Amino acid sequence: MPEDMxxxxxxxxxxxxxxxYRTPKGVDKDVDLALKKNILAKxxxxxxxxxxxxxxxFKTTPREQFYIEQYAKSLLVQQYLxxxxxxxxxxxxxxxxxxxxxxxxxxxxxxxEVHVVHLLLEQKDKAIFKEINQSNDLLSxxxxxxxDEKSSAEKPNGDLGYxxxxxxxxxxxxxxxxxxxxxxxxxxxxxxxxHFLQLLDWEKAGSLRDLELVKNEIKIRLxxxxxxxxxxxxxxxxxxxxxxxxxxxxxxx
Numbered sequence: 001m002p003e004d005m006x007x008x009x010x011x012x013x014x015x016x017x018x019x020x021y022r023t024p025k026g027v028d029k030d031v032d033l034a035l036k037k038n039i040l041a042k043x044x045x046x047x048x049x050x051x052x053x054x055x056x057x058f059k060t061t062p063r064e065q066f067y068i069e070q071y072a073k074s075l076l077v078q079q080y081l082x083x084x085x086x087x088x089x090x091x092x093x094x095x096x097x098x099x100x101x102x103x104x105x106x107x108x109x110x111x112x113e114v115h116v117v118h119l120l121l122e123q124k125d126k127a128i129f130k131e132i133n134q135s136n137d138l139l140s141x142x143x144x145x146x147x148d149e150k151s152s153a154e155k156p157n158g159d160l161g162y163x164x165x166x167x168x169x170x171x172x173x174x175x176x177x178x179x180x181x182x183x184x185x186x187x188x189x190x191x192x193x194x195h196f197l198q199l200l201d202w203e204k205a206g207s208l209r210d211l212e213l214v215k216n217e218i219k220i221r222l223x224x225x226x227x228x229x230x231x232x233x234x235x236x237x238x239x240x241x242x243x244x245x246x247x248x249x250x251x252x253x
Contacts, residue, residue, distance in 0.1 A: 007040050009047040014040070084234050089226045091219045099218050100211050107209040112165040114176055115201035119147055120155050122193040129187065129194075138184050138198035155192065162203070162213065172197060 007014040022039050023032060060068065100107070117138045121128065132141055142148050142158050151157040165173060172195070175185050179199045187194040203209075 007044055009044055010051060012047055012051070014043050014047075019043075081231060081234065085227050085230050089223045091222045095222055096215050096218045097211065099222060100214065104208060107214050109203060109205050109207050109209060111205050113162040113203050114165055114168075114199060115160075115162050115203075116176070117142065117159050117198040117200065119157055119196040120193050121187075121196075124194060132184060132196055135184065136182065138196060162201070162209075176202070 001008075002013055002015055004016040005013045006016050006019050019036060019039060023035055027035070119132075119138055119142050128141070128145065132138065135141055139159055148158040165176075168176075169190070171188055171190065175188055175197060176199055179185060179197070181199055181201060183199060185195075185197040185199075187196060189195075
């Protein structure tokens with residue numbers, strides 16, 4: 001019997017590595033043990049039922065067998081493609097600029113956007129309020145008191161980049177409309193606490209996003225395009241080395 005066997009049903013074994021395949025990494029030790037116990041129990045249940053089905057003469061249908069074979073093939077195809085394509089593609093600054101110039105219409109804003117820095121204070125703090133009132137750099141205060149480290153998707157703190165105006169709370173929009181570029185708002189008191197905003201920029205719908213804002217997006221697009229071109233080449237080469245014939249008349253029967 002295998003030394004690393006962790007479960008057995010008749011002459012079939014579950015090995016330790018096979019158990020680990022099904023267990024997520026990085027979970028707490030107690031949670032990991034509980035998950036493994038559940039997986040073991042489920043494996044034993046399935047294996048006992050599988051063997052019972054075989055004894056009674058059950059088999060996969062031709063349709064089911066076809067799907068099983070196609071899935072196995074798809075795994076090998078993906079391995080093969082990854083071996084040919086899974087690498088970094090070097091994208092130069094010139095490549096990015098050239099793409100930007102020829103696809104400018106794709107980077108035109110559909111809606112008004114604002115570039116804002118945001119700070120949420122859950123409790124009123126007169127000292128910080130005073131510091132904000134005397135400052136012209138809200139982001140430095142966010143970092144000074146580590147509020148950026150407390151940031152979350154629900155309660156983001158720091159430089160939010162360009163945000164579509166329409167997704168902001170109505171109280172934020174009213175405040176921002178009255179502000180000058182660079183200014184910091186008075187505290188906006190809502191249920192979750194006190195919000196401060198610094199307006200860095202307001203761009204209208206129809207304006208063109210600056211290259212620096214979209215360069216990473218362009219880089220991803222170019223890498224995807226090059227990967228797709230490489231994949232098409234690999235497919236063409238594979239088809240050249242194969243004898244291929246189709247019988248379209250039989251499809252219509």
